[in-house]
Amino acid sequence: MTTPARETVLHAENLSRVYGEGNMRVEALKPTSFAARAGEVMAILGPSGSGKSTLLTILGLINPPTTGSLRIGNVQVIENGQPRTSLERQRRQQIGFVFQRSNLIPFLTAHENVRLSLELDGVSSSESRGRARAMLENLGLGKRLDSLPARLSGGEAQRVAIARALIHQPSVVLADEPTASLDSGRGRQVMELFRDAAHSQGAAVLVVTHDHRTLDLVDRILEMEDGTLTERASAGTGAHT
Amino acid sequence: MMDLAVRDIRHDLGRFVLTALGLGMLLSVVLAMTGIYNGMVVDATVLPDTLGADLWVVQRDTKGPFAESSRVPLRLAERLRAVPGVSRTRGYVSFNVQESGPDGKVQRFMLAGLSWPDDTGDRLQLAQGRPLRAPHYEIVADASLGLPLSTQLRIGRDLFTVVGVTSGMVSSGGDPILFVSVADALNIQNDLSNEALRLEGEARLARIRRSEYGRDPASLARAGQPGLPALTPPPVNAVLVDLEPGQDAAGVRERLEQWPDISVYTLDEQRGLLVRGVIDRARRQIGLFRALLVAISAIVMGLIVYTMTLDKMHSLALLKLLGARRRVILRLILEQSLLLGLLSFFVALLIGELLFGQFPRRVLVADGDRLSLAAVVAGISVAAGVVGLRKAMTADPNQVLAS
Numbered sequence: 274m275t276t277p278a279r280e281t282v283l284h285a286e287n288l289s290r291v292y293g294e295g296n297m298r299v300e301a302l303k304p305t306s307f308a309a310r311a312g313e314v315m316a317i318l319g320p321s322g323s324g325k326s327t328l329l330t331i332l333g334l335i336n337p338p339t340t341g342s343l344r345i346g347n348v349q350v351i352e353n354g355q356p357r358t359s360l361e362r363q364r365r366q367q368i369g370f371v372f373q374r375s376n377l378i379p380f381l382t383a384h385e386n387v388r389l390s391l392e393l394d395g396v397s398s399s400e401s402r403g404r405a406r407a408m409l410e411n412l413g414l415g416k417r418l419d420s421l422p423a424r425l426s427g428g429e430a431q432r433v434a435i436a437r438a439l440i441h442q443p444s445v446v447l448a449d450e451p452t453a454s455l456d457s458g459r460g461r462q463v464m465e466l467f468r469d470a471a472h473s474q475g476a477a478v479l480v481v482t483h484d485h486r487t488l489d490l491v492d493r494i495l496e497m498e499d500g501t502l503t504e505r506a507s508a509g510t511g512a513h514t
Numbered sequence: 515m516m517d518l519a520v521r522d523i524r525h526d527l528g529r530f531v532l533t534a535l536g537l538g539m540l541l542s543v544v545l546a547m548t549g550i551y552n553g554m555v556v557d558a559t560v561l562p563d564t565l566g567a568d569l570w571v572v573q574r575d576t577k578g579p580f581a582e583s584s585r586v587p588l589r590l591a592e593r594l595r596a597v598p599g600v601s602r603t604r605g606y607v608s609f610n611v612q613e614s615g616p617d618g619k620v621q622r623f624m625l626a627g628l629s630w631p632d633d634t635g636d637r638l639q640l641a642q643g644r645p646l647r648a649p650h651y652e653i654v655a656d657a658s659l660g661l662p663l664s665t666q667l668r669i670g671r672d673l674f675t676v677v678g679v680t681s682g683m684v685s686s687g688g689d690p691i692l693f694v695s696v697a698d699a700l701n702i703q704n705d706l707s708n709e710a711l712r713l714e715g716e717a718r719l720a721r722i723r724r725s726e727y728g729r730d731p732a733s734l735a736r737a738g739q740p741g742l743p744a745l746t747p748p749p750v751n752a753v754l755v756d757l758e759p760g761q762d763a764a765g766v767r768e769r770l771e772q773w774p775d776i777s778v779y780t781l782d783e784q785r786g787l788l789v790r791g792v793i794d795r796a797r798r799q800i801g802l803f804r805a806l807l808v809a810i811s812a813i814v815m816g817l818i819v820y821t822m823t824l825d826k827m828h829s830l831a832l833l834k835l836l837g838a839r840r841r842v843i844l845r846l847i848l849e850q851s852l853l854l855g856l857l858s859f860f861v862a863l864l865i866g867e868l869l870f871g872q873f874p875r876r877v878l879v880a881d882g883d884r885l886s887l888a889a890v891v892a893g894i895s896v897a898a899g900v901v902g903l904r905k906a907m908t909a910d911p912n913q914v915l916a917s
């Protein structure tokens with residue numbers, strides 16, 4: 274896929290999310306619009322309970338927004354709060370997820386966990402084997418292909434999770450505090466991986482993070498406060514190609 | 515698509531195999547119940563089937579020796595032989611004996627008479643030895659009595675020798691059968707144990723003393739001796755009638771039914787009587803027990819599959835998050851349930867193969883029974899799979915983020 278670096282791969286318009294009703298009503302995400310381009314790495318900062326995860330689950334098509342529209346890649350996925358297509362299929366094809374804990378499937382090896390992303394979308398196992406192996410070797414995990422997640426270190430497991438999130442060349446990669454359980458060195462490695470992937474695959478990467486030490490690696494910084502998203506004027510030193 | 519079910523099982527193979535073993539044992543009991551019932555049906559009719567007579571002639575208005583007491587004179591055999599169409603007649607006598615062996619263990623068996631010399635037991639399926647070759651003091655015993663060839667055995671007042679060993683010859687009650695000649699059987703039946711004879715002799719003496727004969731010392735001395743000759747030969751229980759080839763059993767039977775002192779049954783009627791008498795209640799009993807076991811197996815399996823699903827909820831939520839289609843999850847759960855059922859089924863078959871032969875009574879499992887167990891297990895597996903699936907469908911991708 275040769276995506277021009279400047280193509281918009283994520284377009285959110287007036288996305289909002291309200292939980293509960295009456296007294297219990299929480300406006301977790303106030304109407305929010307923004308766009309992300311291919312190859313961009315964006316950090317989302319904000320205090321606990323500000324709505325970062327809420328935004329991520331909406332962008333990740335896990336939860337529907339209360340209002341708003343969302344386009345991912347070339348697909349208008351949600352329009353005026355209503356799904357326009359199979360969200361399941363869009364998740365398979367267009368989105369990659371990484372979480373705080375690695376969240377690998379415990380009964381699958383590293384290699385199988387990565388293959389899974391491809392095979393869930395119908396890629397033949399012979400093809401998925403080769404691609405997953407190449408990806409893992411690329412991430413320095415060539416010797417850990419057949420290890421079960423329980424046998425991997427935290428950093429290794431997180432790299433496998435990243436491989437799984439990238440292997441199917443999604444338009445958008447969403448990460449919720451992916452470095453929280455890693456020491457600063459490994460946290461930095463993970464952010465570098467995201468940046469390389471964004472550049473080489475032409476994906477937009479959105480990372481929710483509390484880790485200010487890695488902000489120099491991102492292109493844009495968004496701040497969430499009480500459900501409102503604002504962009505910090507001065508971006509990091511992350512270089513565009 | 516890689517096989518997630520197998521990979522998950524492999525991850526905790528020990529638990530899966532152990533579970534299948536337990537479930538297999540449960541299923542083997544279901545199979546045993548079927549086999550025991552089948553065995554009872556075969557056991558119930560093995561004696562008349564082996565004797566193989568066309569007609570059973572019994573005491574008038576009785577249902578024959580398998581249902582109630584039936585007595586006909588042995589001479590009836592000669593009268594019947596004169597009937598046109600009859601090729602052979604045999605006296606039949608059988609009764610249950612309970613004896614304590616030398617080791618004090620109580621042994622029950624049935625003693626059946628073979629009508630020497632017409633019937634030497636050559637139709638018996640002999641596992642060892644030979645049929646009767648003499649009119650007296652020879653036994654063909656069933657293997658389950660544990661009497662090897664040439665064993666000397668005292669029954670009543672005489673010493674018998676085991677000359678042949680059958681296998682699987684049991685009465686409808688499941689007791690092993692011991693064959694002797696009809697003459698010997700009648701002797702044993704009418705000559706009771708020495709102790710009984712002594713008591714009977716004393717009772718007779720007392721009776722005579724009270725009568726006017728009691729004044730005659732000679733008749734007193736005679737009366738004290740055991741084994742006074744009977745006035746008439748003792749009766750047998752039935753006469754077996756074989757017909758000439760091509761003879762119509764119904765016709766002969768109709769003619770015989772005119773006789774005032776006998777009732778006549780075909781072999782099938784005797785078998786029907788045995789099956790109904792012995793089997794009917796057992797069938798309901800075993801049927802209910804089997805249904806209960808199947809229900810228990812279904813519940814246990816449902817619980818196991820439910821637990822297996824519960825252990826995977828996080829993985830299932832993750833699979834959904836990654837956009838897995840419904841059928842990926844459906845296949846994972848159902849396949850595991852069916853694999854568990856399959857393995858349990860084979861464990862049950864294996865246990866049956868290894869163990870059912872050791873049961874004291876016949877356990878007969880036919881291919882059809884295995885097939886219907888397979889169908890039952892398949893049904894249980896699918897039902898258990900549905901239980902698991904209902905749980906699996908509640909897995910929520912949000913759980914992955916919350917954790």
Ligand SMILES: Nc1ncnc2c1ncn2[C@@H]1O[C@H](COP(=O)(O)OP(=O)(O)OP(=O)(O)O)[C@@H](O)[C@H]1O
Binds near residue numbers: 299320321328
């Ligand atoms: N399912 C829900 N039902 C009701 N309220 C919810 C639900 N999920 C989140 N909220 C509320 O929405 C607000 C935003 O929550 P969210 O999880 O998005 O915050 P966050 O920025 O990710 O916080 P953290 O940094 O602690 O992960 C919070 O007030 C939270 O209580």
Ligand SMILES: [Mg+2]
Binds near residue numbers: 449
């Ligand atoms: Mg959060």
